[in-house]
Amino acid sequence: MSAPATPPADIAFDLVDHHGTPVDAGSWAGAWLLVQFGFTSCRVVCPRALTKLTAALDELGEAADTVRPLYVSVDPDRDTPEVMRAFLAASYPRFTGLTGTAEQVDAAKRAFRVFARRRADPEDPDGYAVPHTAITYLVDPAGRLARHWPDTTDASAIVGDLRALL
Numbered sequence: 391m392s393a394p395a396t397p398p399a400d401i402a403f404d405l406v407d408h409h410g411t412p413v414d415a416g417s418w419a420g421a422w423l424l425v426q427f428g429f430t431s432c433r434v435v436c437p438r439a440l441t442k443l444t445a446a447l448d449e450l451g452e453a454a455d456t457v458r459p460l461y462v463s464v465d466p467d468r469d470t471p472e473v474m475r476a477f478l479a480a481s482y483p484r485f486t487g488l489t490g491t492a493e494q495v496d497a498a499k500r501a502f503r504v505f506a507r508r509r510a511d512p513e514d515p516d517g518y519a520v521p522h523t524a525i526t527y528l529v530d531p532a533g534r535l536a537r538h539w540p541d542t543t544d545a546s547a548i549v550g551d552l553r554a555l556l
Contacts, residue, residue, distance in 0.1 A: 404497065405494050413488065425529060446549050449549045458486065461482070464495065466489050466495045508520050
C-alpha cells in the first residue's frame with residue numbers, strides 16, 4: 391500500500407464539468423474522488439494513466455460505484471467542456487472532465503500541489519505541450535487527501551489500496 395500523502399491545507403476547486411456545469415469540491419460530498427490531472431492533447435502519459443485507472447476501476451467491480459473518477463485539465467486554453475466531453479466519451483466514459491478559466495485551473499493545481507507549465511513543442515499541432523505532475527490522487531468522503539500514486543504504480547496496486555480503503 392502506498393504511504394499516506396501529506397494533505398494539502400485545502401483540497402478545493404471551482405471548475406466546470408464536461409457538460410459546462412459549475413462544480414466544486416463539494417459537488418461530490420460523501421464520495422471518494424479519484425483525481426487525475428492532464429490534458430486531452432497529451433500523446434502518451436495521460437492516455438496511459440486514464441487507461442490504467444479505467445482498468446483498476448473495472449477490476450474493483452461494484453466497489454467502484456463509490457468512487458468518482460475526475461480528469462482535471464491543465465490546459466484550459468484547448469480543453470473546453472466540449473473537447474473534454476468528446477475526449478472522455480470516446481475512450482474514458484467513467485471519468486468526469488473538469489476545466490475552467492486559467493485562474494480556476496491554476497487554483498485547482500495549487501490545491502493539489504500539481505506542477506504544470508506550458509512550453510513550446512514543435513511536434514504538437516498547436517505548437518505547445520503542457521508537462522505536468524503525473525500523480526493520481528484519492529480524496530476521501532470528508533474531502534481529505536487519503537492517498538496518492540505516482541504514474542509508475544500499476545493498476546493492481548491501486549486496486550489493492552482502494553479495496554483496503556473503501
